[in-house]
Amino acid sequence: MPLTARQRSIHNKNGAKRATSFSKGKRKATEGEFLVTNAPSDLRSIAYPGGAVALGLLLTARIVSAYWGHVADCDETYNYWEPLHYLVYGSGLQTWEYSPVYAIRSYMPLWLFAVPAKILAWFMTPVSVFYSLRVLLAVLSACAELMFYKAICHEFGVHVGRVWLAMTLPAAGMFASSSAMLPSAWSSALCSAALACWWRRRYPTAIFLTAASTLLSWPFTALLGVPIAIDMVLMKGQIVDFLKWSIISLIVILVPTILVDSWHYGRLVVAPWNIVAYNIFTEHGPDLYGVEPWTYYFVNGFLNFNIVWVLALSSPVYLVACTAMTSRSTARAMFCAPYCDRH
Structure with a gap:
């Protein structure tokens, strides 16, 4: 699948660098594929907490x-x-x-x-x-x-x-x-x-x-x-x-x-x-x-992680729905990279 104009501009801006969120050595993205960790450097520096x-x-x-x-x-x-x-x-x-x-x-x-x-x-x-x-x-x-x-x-x-x-x-x-x-x-x-x-x-x-x-x-x-x-x-x-x-x-x-x-x-x-x-x-x-009865795990999970626990339990449903609505040719990055435009 060809890259969009925004994806090409991101590639040009990054100078086709290797995607390294924490370590080097990951291969470069090829045509039709956009690595999820290769976000623009300016956006990464603003919204991405580093290790420290x-x-x-x-x-x-x-x-x-x-x-x-x-x-x-x-x-x-x-x-x-x-x-x-x-x-x-x-x-x-x-x-x-x-x-x-x-x-x-x-x-x-x-x-x-x-x-x-x-x-x-x-x-x-x-x-x-x-x-x-x-x-x-x-x-x-x-x-x-x-x-x-x-x-x-x-x-x-x-x-x-x-x-x-x-x-x-x-x-x-x-x-x-x-x-x-x-x-x-x-x-x-x-x-x-x-x-x-x-x-x-x-x-x-x-x-x-x-x-x-x-x-x-x-x-x-x-x-x-x-x-x-x-x-x-x-x-x-x-x-x-x-x-x-x-x-x-x-x-x-x-x-x-x-x-x-x-x-x-x-x-x-x-x-x-x-x-x-x-x-x-x-x-x-x-x-x-x-x-405790088996329902204890659900109650305890909600007490410890509240809404996150509910989202975790519903994630398989969302995963199946996304898989059904998305063609197999769509790049993996489309699920993970909000910086990419979809047309």
């Missing part, structure tokens, strides 16, 4: 959560802050999950925070250490979201990235999770970073981050690594690389975890397996404290 601006916005929103957000989950208090207090100060309450009888919680991720907390405890009060750790969590979450934002811009275009940034900054769910001392919050950051690396074709790092989320944080997030596995094994045929980096990640993460947990519990413990076995392969399963 995006990081500043994310840090502001997440650090606000660290200082003014409250601890809303009893599990966060008794399953993570209490044992962390024990590791740092030598005293703390113990829940049944940390009993050697069950041993379904790992001490390994707690030590990752206990080490800096011990250093801070030399010259800070316990309350100051508490807020410092929440700020650390917020900063790590912001960095993971920045990686996610850059990857979206690189893979889907700056317009999609800009919309995502505008939606995630005020989201109540991200405000609550970014500074929470909870495995689900850690997995949110780790999986965001893993997807970002996958979109940037950094497969070893994507596999390692997915393994870290599974083995150190929340084992059930392994399902989020399935698209990466399908891409590498089925679509690209990189079976050897996938197996190699999966085994390396398993050894690097799981072996120290087993050693640390076995030392704490006084017997051989594989905590990630224990939590899966307890929740799936026991008679009561996860029903010990009751189970």
Whole structure:
């Protein structure tokens, strides 16, 4: 399909440069095709937040959560802050999950925070250490979201990235999770970073981050690594690389975890397996404290992301409608590039 006059003028203005929203190396657009990231430089500089601006916005929103957000989950208090207090100060309450009888919680991720907390405890009060750790969590979450934002811009275009940034900054769910001392919050950051690396074709790092989320944080997030596995094994045929980096990640993460947990519990413990076995392969399963109905996911999604959740649920309908109304010869950029004219 020939380019419009506006598209040709944009090509001339950019001097047929390579489309680089964050990194170089992407091929140039050819006749009949317009790259979504090749926006005019003047418009990009005005309306496109760069990495530094995006990081500043994310840090502001997440650090606000660290200082003014409250601890809303009893599990966060008794399953993570209490044992962390024990590791740092030598005293703390113990829940049944940390009993050697069950041993379904790992001490390994707690030590990752206990080490800096011990250093801070030399010259800070316990309350100051508490807020410092929440700020650390917020900063790590912001960095993971920045990686996610850059990857979206690189893979889907700056317009999609800009919309995502505008939606995630005020989201109540991200405000609550970014500074929470909870495995689900850690997995949110780790999986965001893993997807970002996958979109940037950094497969070893994507596999390692997915393994870290599974083995150190929340084992059930392994399902989020399935698209990466399908891409590498089925679509690209990189079976050897996938197996190699999966085994390396398993050894690097799981072996120290087993050693640390076995030392704490006084017997051989594989905590990630224990939590899966307890929740799936026991008679009561996860029903010990009751189970919400299936509608909980829809209500919770709306509470955390409001109108964005509604738009996300309706996106398959819009995608089918756009596909039906648009001919196959239409360039992909027509869906993503508002700077292009359609005639």
